[in-house]
Amino acid sequence: MDNSTPETGRVLLVDDEAAFQRLGGNFLRSLGHEVNVAGDGDAAMAAFAQQRPELVLLDLAMPPHMDPEHGLELIPRLAGVPVIVLTGHGEHDLALRAVELGAWDFITKPIDPDLLRFVVARALRKSRLEAELVRLRSSQGSDELGLIGQTPPMQQLRVMVRRVAPTRVSVLVLGPTGTGKELVARALHEGSPRRDGPFVVVHCGALSAELLESELFGHMKGSFTGAYRDQPGLVEAAHGGTLFLDEVGEMPPPMQVKLLRFLQEGSFVPVGGRTQRQADARVLAATHRDLEAMVRDGSFREDLYYRLKGVVLRTPALAERMADVPLLAARFLKGVAPQARFSAGALAWITSREWPGNVRELKAIVESAGALMLPDQQEVDTELLHLSAGDSLDPRRSPEPAPGTGVLDAALNELERRLIQDAMMAAGGNQSEAARQLGVSRVGLIKKLTRLGLR
Ligand SMILES: Nc1ncnc2c1ncn2[C@@H]1O[C@H](COP(=O)(O)OP(=O)(O)OP(=O)(O)O)[C@@H](O)[C@H]1O
Ligand SMILES: [Mg+2]
Structure with missing residues (x-):
């Protein structure tokens, strides 16, 4: 590749200062980039969705309160493109946190134009090479992530997994059963600097609140009947690696509080213990449940929900x-x-x-x-x-009565027939629309129509 070729691309500049928007923007335009500017977080997200930038330059101090936390929150949401953070002098800690959250690089203000030109060109080059690699790999339908699929939702998922894996951000994987949530979590671990550390799975739904607490945080000898010795928990087992909270939606409320504390402070107290302990584990979580609805009805803590969903990845249903x-x-x-x-x-x-x-x-x-x-x-x-x-293909060979002969079957068929007829009427005969109303696939509807003699 010819490194002297100037790389130009679509750049989004997020900064509340009008002067810098103008100066920085004009400078980047003079280099041949297509530049959009935004003055706050909402405008940035709107431009991000519209312009589809290949690179974001982000000043962390954001209106309304110029609190850099607002800028930091934006970073995971800009996933998929490199983010270069602009910080003030002496804000090294902030810059490092930004990088931890997934920022690509940082530059200190006042900005040296040569440095800016160099960093922007390098980021564009690297992000294009990556995009090309992803394209090549996914044209073969899978890659080292083990996630098979060529359709757009799967390609997007792979891009996101690759982008988010190397960071420390917490990831919430949402999707119906059997769609690869655990596979995604493993890919995130394998793609991270922690890949040589442990990957520990916790099945949050399988245990009572008490057992789950002892499983996660460990217990001290004598803390309950049967606790014959000190037992470290899974959080400690995941030290230096990744802790995957599977079915996190099933976690009992008392445990939610303790988990939140661990996520916020990295510290926990074993069951029956008096002193706090620390463990360094990246947390990933998954569930097939509608966590947002659970937050609304109060069965899942809102603060924990926001803490878990640094980035949300969705595994699509096969349908x-x-x-x-x-x-x-x-x-x-x-x-x-x-x-x-x-x-x-x-x-x-x-x-x-x-x-x-x-x-x-x-x-x-x-x-x-x-x-x-x-x-x-x-x-x-x-x-x-x-x-x-386990289907019976040929009724003559199947020992059970053929389907549709019993009283129950007849009643169910009649109910199904009525529901389908109503939906077809309501949809003006449009099968796709009727299928949508009934919550079945179009193919499924056609099969039912045929079976019930309604075609
Ligand atoms: N995109 C995919 N490519 C290859 N294999 C896949 C893919 N998605 C799922 N699988 C395989 O399907 C099986 C189920 O996947 P996984 O356990 O990750 O699902 P899940 O979303 O965690 O399901 P559940 O909600 O029931 O726990 C595994 O054997 C996994 O390897
Ligand atoms: Mg699973």
């Missing part, structure tokens, strides 16, 4: 990225039966099925179909898939 299904299925099959292929019918079945259990379900069915192949078989066919999905 939102059906185009990834053949790729996922092929990879999973390759894992268990490298020479095997899917028959045309099998592929059709896979791509038209609804996957309520998302990737986990797809993976389980494909892998067990691969394992059920006979030694002389080269293709996974529909029959094998039905077998591993």
